[in-house]
Amino acid sequence: MGDWLRHRVPERVDVAQMLANDRFVYGDGLAVADTHPYAPHTFVWFHRDLADEVEVPGDIHIVHRDDRLVVVDKPAFLSSIPRGRHVRESVVVRLRHELGLPELSPLHRLDRVTSGLLMLATERRWRGGYQTLFQDNEVRKTYRALAPLHPDLDLPVTVRNHLVKRRGAWQAEVVPDAPVNAETLVELESRAGDLGVYRLTPRTGRTHQLRVHLDALGIPIVDDPLYPTVQDIALDDFGRPLQLLADELAFTDPFDGMERRFASVRELPLTGPGPA
Structure with missing residues (x-):
């Protein structure tokens, strides 16, 4: 098995050292030994070494937990899933360890810089x-955002357009004359000086949808690092969280028919570093 691994693993990996340290394992967790015979159609796993990660400040509040669901209220800057430079510092990795739930996984997307409710399945x-x-838009989601007031904006308004987020691009873009795939109801809920707290009800869930829609209305969300312009902000700069909060989730549970509703424990304006 050792000779086979040496031909399959990239040259920069010290296979002998990894075998000696039991870093290769079979699907059942048993370590692969250099003396094991090659067995076709066998899966062998190893995990790459991770770079040091800056700890993201703020607590993950457990809003609800039962046998099927965990609903958390995450801070800004914490990734939902392990991805790229954010592995240990992600909701999934942290909570799998803290809650003892190795199959815990998110049921929808929430941007790393967005705060608020994230729903996960326990198994x-x-x-x-x-x-x-979520795919059938049967979860009623409510967000709140802090953004400038616009004297010429007639609210409430429903924004409808076609959004595309291309791989490798920082920003999503609006595609003109294309079928609508993104829809958001925007309402002004309260005023705070020259800023307003906006209630956002998305009817769809495109990447960056709320951020693009408010920017298109001329009221970009306060401290948005991407809209209207991309800003060069260090990964360890937690001082100015995006003022967007995933505030409410409501749905009919498909397993027991119960009406479920969850609310964030955070409030706008969000502060950093640390939880709101």
């Missing part, structure tokens, strides 16, 4: 039923 067997709710 793989529950994922399909809940993910279908």
